[in-house]
Amino acid sequence: MSEFPHVLPTYNRAPLSFARGEGAWAIIGDGTRYLDLGAGIAVNVLGHAHPDLVATLTEQASRIWHVSNLYRIPEQERLADLLVAHSFADTVFFTNSGTEAAELAIKMARKYFHQTGQPERVEILTFEGAFHGRSTGAIAAAGSEKMVKGFGPLMPGFRQLPWGDLAALKAALSDQSCAVMLEPIQGEGGIRPLDDADLKEIRQLCDETGTLLILDEVQCGMGRTGRLFAHEYAGITPDIMMVAKGIGGGFPLGAVLATQDAAAGMIAGTHGSTYGGNPLACAVGARVMEIVAEPAFLSEVNRKGGLLRQKLEGLVAAHPDIFEAVRGQGLMLGLKCRIAPGEMVKAGYDQQILTVAAADDTLRLLPPLNITDDEIAEAVDRLDRAAASLNG
Numbered sequence: 001m002s003e004f005p006h007v008l009p010t011y012n013r014a015p016l017s018f019a020r021g022e023g024a025w026a027i028i029g030d031g032t033r034y035l036d037l038g039a040g041i042a043v044n045v046l047g048h049a050h051p052d053l054v055a056t057l058t059e060q061a062s063r064i065w066h067v068s069n070l071y072r073i074p075e076q077e078r079l080a081d082l083l084v085a086h087s088f089a090d091t092v093f094f095t096n097s098g099t100e101a102a103e104l105a106i107k108m109a110r111k112y113f114h115q116t117g118q119p120e121r122v123e124i125l126t127f128e129g130a131f132h133g134r135s136t137g138a139i140a141a142a143g144s145e146k147m148v149k150g151f152g153p154l155m156p157g158f159r160q161l162p163w164g165d166l167a168a169l170k171a172a173l174s175d176q177s178c179a180v181m182l183e184p185i186q187g188e189g190g191i192r193p194l195d196d197a198d199l200k201e202i203r204q205l206c207d208e209t210g211t212l213l214i215l216d217e218v219q220c221g222m223g224r225t226g227r228l229f230a231h232e233y234a235g236i237t238p239d240i241m242m243v244a245k246g247i248g249g250g251f252p253l254g255a256v257l258a259t260q261d262a263a264a265g266m267i268a269g270t271h272g273s274t275y276g277g278n279p280l281a282c283a284v285g286a287r288v289m290e291i292v293a294e295p296a297f298l299s300e301v302n303r304k305g306g307l308l309r310q311k312l313e314g315l316v317a318a319h320p321d322i323f324e325a326v327r328g329q330g331l332m333l334g335l336k337c338r339i340a341p342g343e344m345v346k347a348g349y350d351q352q353i354l355t356v357a358a359a360d361d362t363l364r365l366l367p368p369l370n371i372t373d374d375e376i377a378e379a380v381d382r383l384d385r386a387a388a389s390l391n392g
């Protein structure tokens with residue numbers, strides 16, 4: 001009998017395992033240090049083992065871990081206060097992941113129209129290249145062959161449009177429309193930003209047709225672009241927004257933020273989560289928010305994003321056979337490649353640098369937001385050596 005992997009083999013894992021981390025560095029057992037420009041897929045916004053987060057987590061761990069949402073949770077209320085104070089939202093529901101946040105966003109939007117006497121408005125319009133998670137609802141929303149094949153029948157009521165195609169969106173909006181759901185910058189789809197003008201126009205189309213706008217800021221939110229939330233660049237606000245990844249700084253946490261109006265249908269008993277918003281996650285999340293939402297911190301993210309981008313433009317110029325262009329915003333940057341990006345990821349391992357591949361032949365660079373200038377320079381040197389090893 002063959003030995004089947006005890007860990008379900010749904011990932012093609014690199015043969016690396018990290019014993020500890022320090023800031024932007026992930027360290028394997030023999031002490032070899034890898035410069036971490038993946039940050040656990042845009043999660044570790046303050047790097048590994050940030051002293052404030054370690055202190056907050058251990059202090060909370062010594063007091064109370066879990067009580068369930070049958071009771072008031074002060075740490076959860078504090079984090080909700082912070083998120084409301086720094087965003088468009090009036091109210092927040094906490095989840096353990098981005099996928100769960102997407103599920104609630106979908107439910108909330110449909111419930112809104114049920115509540116307001118238009119129960120026929122169930123259709124959610126999404127865009128090709130989207131990624132909202134791996135639940136049955138989230139894969140139906142994104143609709144890509146890779147994610148849905150073999151998992152049917154899919155949940156009905158979703159329709160994918162070409163990315164950024166506003167004419168297609170205009171034509172698709174109807175009296176059945178419930179919401180438009182999109183990432184201001186597609187992450188898994190290959191660091192593909194939507195123009196600010198387009199996001200403005202989508203907001204306007206939603207207003208004209210009474211359709212809700214759901215933004216998925218699971219990857220691009222929490223300071224990653226140099227603003228707390230990416231949609232701030234376009235000067236618009238959504239009705240519902242999902243966040244996760246960076247919000248817990250590495251502790252599993254997600255959230256749905258909404259206006260009071262959009263949340264109108266979500267009364268007691270309509271949704272729940274056993275773990276969502278537990279004291280450990282929310283204590284850490286509140287500390288992350290206190291640090292990341294500071295204007296001085298965000299302007300540093302902007303400055304460092306500019307620095308990394310400038311150096312990456314040089315890298316593209318130096319290796320035109322490997323790279324085509326840089327795109328993205330702040331410290332959410334992508335290198336569009338002329339080779340399979342997985343080749344660059346592998347060549348990076350040999351230079352002790354961690355990066356993440358994405359769709360559309362894109363190599364993602366998602367460093368901790370507190371990476372230093374020296375580490376940025378070191379990262380680009382390592383990417384340069386990795387690219388040279390492929391050229392050779």
Ligand SMILES: *Cc1c(COP(=O)(O)O)cnc(C)c1O
Pocket residue numbers: 096097098099100102131132133134183187188216217218219220244245
């Ligand atoms: C990662 C991601 C999700 C899913 O989050 P999980 O925490 O993996 O469930 C949803 N949307 C976007 C934009 C993401 O990047």
